[in-house]
Amino acid sequence: MHAGKYEKEYPAKTPLRAARLKELKARLSEQQAQFTRPNEQSKAATIASYRASHILAKHKKPFKDGEAWKEGFLEAADSLFDGFKNKTEIMKAIKDVQMSRNTTTKRCEVMAVDVEEQLRKDIDACECFSLQFDELTDMVDVAQLCVFIRMVFEDMSAREELLTMLPLKGQTRGEDIFNAFMTFARETKLPLFKLISITTDGAPAMIGRTNGFIALCKQSESFPDILNYHCIIHQQALSGKIVQMKDVMDICMKIVCSVRARSLQRRLFRAHLEESDAEHTELLLHTDVRWLSRGKFLARFTELLPEIKEFLKLSKHADYHDKLNDHQWLLDLSFLTDLTHELNLLNVDLEGKDKDVVQMMSSVNTFKSKLQLMSRRLQQRDLHTNFPNMHAELQSQGKRLTQLDIDRYMEHVQNVSSEFERRFTDFATLEPVATYMCNPFGANVAVRDIADKVKSLFDLERDAIENEILKLQKDIVMKAKSTSAPPGKHAAFWELLLDEKYPNLRRCALNLTALFGSTYLCECAFSHMKIIKSKYRSTMTDDHLVACLRLAISTYTPAYEKLASSSQCQVSH
Structure with missing residues (x-):
């Protein structure tokens, strides 16, 4: 009966039948969309949640900041999309994005696993790799062993990535470092037969002849015959320290500490600098553990020397004021400032990602030649190029170049040159x-x-x-x-x-x-670690620390759509 009715009202092979069929298909599609559209919207919200969580991780933000991100997005969207016909749909889509603390935590965990899986595939695919190791304590005094990998593929392309960060709960001897790494290597099936070299700092736990980490690696049958190198940047920094000039550093440190250790003195000095229209408003502190610290400290001190003299005179620090008018001491200060500036230029040239050992060796060799040139220029009393502060100080004192005790300074330059030659002998082959x-x-x-x-x-x-x-x-x-x-x-x-x-x-x-030439990547990772595991997140677990650090510095991009498809897609309520 139903078929007869349609045959009568909509005859076959007529435009009327075709129009009716199109209408019925449209209704069916609309009914099906009632079920599929929510699923698509839920998946889109989940992908957005992954992307937003990744951005938070890259900027080293706490998991709970996801809620603040969403709140800010909603506030901004309310103004941005005002007047849009589909504003209600847009606002609903934003509200659907899941950004609670627990959800953001889970997203970061899942993305870190995905990034690590991508790394594993590259390790399996690469032709060979090298490792760099360094160790530092975190906010709660847990020693963290940082390991980076540099992989080289068949097409000669290279990729540097964080391999892992291993907590050392007890002692940090070479044996402890070795055992922790070997446990990791076994659990992850790391193909150690592809390992070419290991680069470390100069700590005894790393390079000790008998029980150091490197010595234990070479004794182990699990390792191939590997090369090992002491970080070039560390060696460069240590070479520069051969120039002590203790009298200069001690006086500068005492003066800076006398100004910065007391709040009142510090405020008065700032006010004095502002009145003098000085380029800087603060003196810098110095610490030996930072590579560029001494050079920057001395450069700032030298630049503010006239203001420092005036301030000490007003403050009645007669002992320091007399020293700052000692011509020989001022020449020593200007020489040390110029020399540490040259060392800092080399240090900056050695730093950076994707610097292979050949580039770093070239920089060191160039600096060795530069030291010889500086020595010759000193002998010829040509100070203008490499010793501008010393040249300016001589002019301000009204002295001639012939009056300069040149042997005194040539000895320091030659000592640095000899130290560079001594420290970099392991690269001779x-x-x-x-x-x-x-x-x-x-x-x-x-x-x-x-x-x-x-x-x-x-x-x-x-x-x-x-x-x-x-x-x-x-x-x-x-x-x-x-x-x-x-x-x-x-x-x-x-x-x-x-x-x-x-x-x-x-x-x-x-x-x-x-080959890795330095442990620069580990040093950078420690800087990121201190931001991630700050005093406000000191209870962070080791697993979460590694996950957040990996997402913050990795060059891999998580597979958002794949992760969303495997997740239980639900909108935020």
Whole structure:
């Protein structure tokens, strides 16, 4: 009967039947949408929740700040979308985003796991990797062992990531560090056979000859024959400390402390600087643990020296005031300021992400040459370029350059130069190999010597390396391609080599690219850690600390949609 009615009212193959069919399909789609639309909206809200939580983690904010973020978003949206026809829908969509403290915590946990899984895949895919280790105590005096990894892939690209941060609850001996790392390596199935080198600071727990972490790694059958290096930046900072000039530093420290230790004195000094229209409004403090501290401290002191003299005179600090008018002491101060400024320039050049060991060695070698140049200029009494503060002080005293006791200062520069030579001897074997890898078609390639050093470093067959070096020197195609590689990017050239033709040279290039030159990334991670686990979040668990730190500094992006699909998508109530 129903079919007969439709046949009569909507005859087959007529426009009337087609229009009716379209109408019925539209109704069905609308009814189905009543069920699917809420699911889509719920998933969108969940994805938004993941994205917002990730932003909070990258900015190292507490989990509870998600609620404040949502409240602020709603307040802003109320004004931003005023007058929009769909304002109600927009406001509802924002309200649906789940940003409670518990939800934000869970989101960060899940995203950290996802990022770690991406890292695991890259570790499995990479050709080789190196590690850097450093240890520091957190807000509640728990020693945290930070480990970064530098992975190199088949195309010679490199990636640096936080591998883990391990809490050391008891002692922090080399044995404790080794046991903690080995437990982690076993649990995560870390492919240690791909490990090329380990870079650490110079602490006895790390580099002790018998029971240090490195010594225990080399004794363990779980580790391959690895290289180990002392952080280049640490060694540079220690080399600079050979210049003590204790009389200068002690007086400067006493003067700064006398001003900054008392609230009244500090306020009066600030007022004095404002009246004098000084460029700065504060003296800096100095601490040995910060690499750039001494240079910045002395530079600020020297810049404010006229104001300091006047303030001490008004404050009746006769002992300090007399010292600040001692011509020899002032020359020593200006010399030390200029020298530490040069050391700071090197330190800044060595810092940064994605700095491989070749770049860092080049910077150190450049500075060694610069020290020789500075010594020659001192001998020639040419102070204008490298010793501007000293030059200005001489002029202000009305002295001639011939009156300067030049040997006194040349000795300090030569001591720094000797200390650099002494401290960087562990790179002596690596440097010729790095030089060759950066310029394989150089005029005077010592083939046998390079092959010997490659064998010593990376345990590759000497004769095979020697044959490949000779073969490459006569390879016209590769020689032409070498000119198109970007300057300073040795990996770009070695990527072009065929593995079946030059397997050992490619392996050498991969290993060299993997080497860490410093523990800079660990130092940066500790700065992030102090913000994340502050005195306001001192009860944070170790798992949450690692999760937040990983999200804050990782270059991986969580798979938001995948995570939302696997989550129970519910809107906020």
